[in-house]
Amino acid sequence: MKEIIVEFTEKPKLKDPILVEGLPGVGNVGKLAAEHMIDELKAKKFGTLISKFFPPQVLVKDDGTIRLVSNDFYYLKRKDKKRDLILLVGDYQGLTPEGQYELSWEVLDIIEQLGVKRIFTLGGYGIGKMVEEPRVLGAATNKKFVEEMKKHGVVFQQGEPGSGIVGASGLLLGLGVMRNIEACCLMGETSGYFVDPKSARKVLEALCSALEVKIEFSALEDKAAQIDKITSRFKEIEKDLSENKADDLRYIG
Amino acid sequence: MKEIIVEFTEKPKLKDPILVEGLPGVGNVGKLAAEHMIDELKAKKFGTLISKFFPPQVLVKDDGTIRLVSNDFYYLKRKDKKRDLILLVGDYQGLTPEGQYELSWEVLDIIEQLGVKRIFTLGGYGIGKMVEEPRVLGAATNKKFVEEMKKHGVVFQQGEPGSGIVGASGLLLGLGVMRNIEACCLMGETSGYFVDPKSARKVLEALCSALEVKIEFSALEDKAAQIDKITSRFKEIEKDLSENKADDLRYIG
Amino acid sequence: MKEIIVEFTEKPKLKDPILVEGLPGVGNVGKLAAEHMIDELKAKKFGTLISKFFPPQVLVKDDGTIRLVSNDFYYLKRKDKKRDLILLVGDYQGLTPEGQYELSWEVLDIIEQLGVKRIFTLGGYGIGKMVEEPRVLGAATNKKFVEEMKKHGVVFQQGEPGSGIVGASGLLLGLGVMRNIEACCLMGETSGYFVDPKSARKVLEALCSALEVKIEFSALEDKAAQIDKITSRFKEIEKDLSENKADDLRYIG
């Protein structure tokens, strides 16, 4: 079996396309953002990638049929002189470092053939605590791109993220440089404890501004409201703990 | 050394054969079911598969001689116009995701050459608690197969199994689609804490109904009785704990 | 880099040679036994095997120079009509299942070219408690070999070892079958907590009887005495615990 198998149902002709990647990761921020974009803009699926680097697993659909875990390519043609879009989403990232490198390399092979010269990768930036107003942090392959994205509210702050960017959202930038594809990673701040639609929205706002896309956020807001219900309880507990620590301890002994 | 080595003692000519896979997994349901079928129907071994993806281990037989851990192929010729059967059982599944994919790919290569166009994979569905009347859940590669298996008592329930199907029982379906081999996975509900001959029997009942096979279950019933002795003690403890929790706790302090 | 690199300083012509393998494992029984045999019989080193499947490590010799961790081949020419011997010892076994298979495969390639038709693999059989008179358990590739070794005091007991034989001592048997090389594994009972020269001696006694080799055991006895000093203290503790359990517990509360 080949390490990676890609099947295309269509080979779309695209106008100077831009890739938007949103695979699972911290707070599932990138995946939520990219999937929301696909749903709202009714992007069309045209390719499926399966791999030995993914878990050996099939998912069961509502009608009782199955599909292999995969990464999937969508495209969106745009009017006027706006550049077309390719979106990459999926169930998993590669399970091993080797798999991560091979998968990003393969993705670059595919999109290079489709004429992609610019990539946005979307992800979360885990900060280990609840965040009311998540910032969108950025990192890019060149300084001009950095300056461009600052205009769309993206924060480039020295020393953040200190540990670098791990996974596809980082590798597409790092390996893209070797092919003269410019790329920018947008990272929404998130606790890292929950899936975070609020952070995904912030990332999308910056991205849509850069792409000149208009999008509805009500579906993401609904998800955010659901998560908020769950997390608000946690915040209460956090507050109680920090305020009444001494008192609480009295009751233990 | 090749990653997978298959040795055939015979290349049987089979009449539109159906593969039944039962490798180790949750509650060993699939393995128990397939091995019982081989024993009862006196299926004949014709191939052995060894692999670097299995543990580096030999097993010692009762006469002091050894054999490498393996997966093994059996066949059963059937009278009238009934389709012949191939059965796949073994000591282990692949140890790594890569191994899982390669092994399922190899199995598909082998059975495709033998003319297989339909697969049943057998497994357990762990639900984390004792279950008196295990259901048999299903998932298949197409809707027609789903409808067919409903007639044999198999349950296709939305959202189950929520985590998909992991291992050979899933991959043979997922990778089978790519070769136009239709496949259905039958999963017997099981606690996941013990090997479960009772669940294996339920799976076999559904399978035998679909295959028009008649089979004795007394050997499985004996195994089930043995396991019941062990598990009944656990059930008592479980009951005690849930009924007398308050009382029990009194004695701790 | 090749996965396995073998360098020979000499290609000895050997008379119907027998391989004796003793690599690290439970209680280091096999390694102790084979190394003792090399020392006592003054076997001559003629080949070194290094591999990516070993740890990335060099060892420092007493004179400050280094050598890569390796497996090493020795040979011993014997007078009269006795078959010559090849001995395989080393610092490590392969770190992964794949590595284990590849290394055993390579060893079989090498010894097949040297004319080996019979193998003895040496190892320990961990039983989890101190053992005064360790038995030597066996497993072999054919029944005739089983019967032969029974005459040398080797025990072939149904159900032992229940978990099979893991590592090179098992794979050389299992993969040897595929090349018509007959092989027998000799396993000395051992606690599994310490290196066990006493168990190694028992294994050697059976082996030397089978090979018609005479050997001194004083060096092994010295090692055994050292280990005995350490383990006797443990035995005392064990005894105290089992005899005075009730009393001991009194002091806890």
Add this chain to the structure above:
Amino acid sequence: MKEIIVEFTEKPKLKDPILVEGLPGVGNVGKLAAEHMIDELKAKKFGTLISKFFPPQVLVKDDGTIRLVSNDFYYLKRKDKKRDLILLVGDYQGLTPEGQYELSWEVLDIIEQLGVKRIFTLGGYGIGKMVEEPRVLGAATNKKFVEEMKKHGVVFQQGEPGSGIVGASGLLLGLGVMRNIEACCLMGETSGYFVDPKSARKVLEALCSALEVKIEFSALEDKAAQIDKITSRFKEIEKDLSENKADDLRYIG
């Protein structure tokens, strides 16, 4: 994607060059030492190595742009008849044993082409406690090199390091032997709990003596002072614990 990709910005012609390797490891002693040497001697970067054996990660620079994690080659031309230097530093070593072997093999391929016949590898030797005056231990590929390095204060002590040398600092020696490249590993004693600029300085002093290099240590001294502030607090705690153990315990009950 190739397992290892090396890009050169320049192929320098070097005079009988010596490789100095300092990759991350115990106390980061080797990395600190080699990076300090690069900074002080203003060595010039000429090659970058990326690999699937490294983490799938990019690092973010102060200007918001990124770079893949890598190993990097620098060179330094020297006047008079002094041999030129190549320095190898980097973010990571290979993540797996296989990766470690492949990367060291590749490094040897590269430097062999550049004419390297002598290597110094730098590392730390963890001893598990604070050390006031770290010794520099050595190991080399031949006895003559051992004797040479003793003159520069390097200690070759029987039984140290007992566990051998793990990683690139060991493999470059072990695999170098196979290519007739002589090599010496210099290991600075270090607790293993902190990055250790003091140990790095000791290693550099021995190295610079051997290479006839003059170097400033003030930058390393500044780092050492910072670390000292942190570690001195730990030393106090250690002292308290050992002196007042009995007293401390009184307060627990």
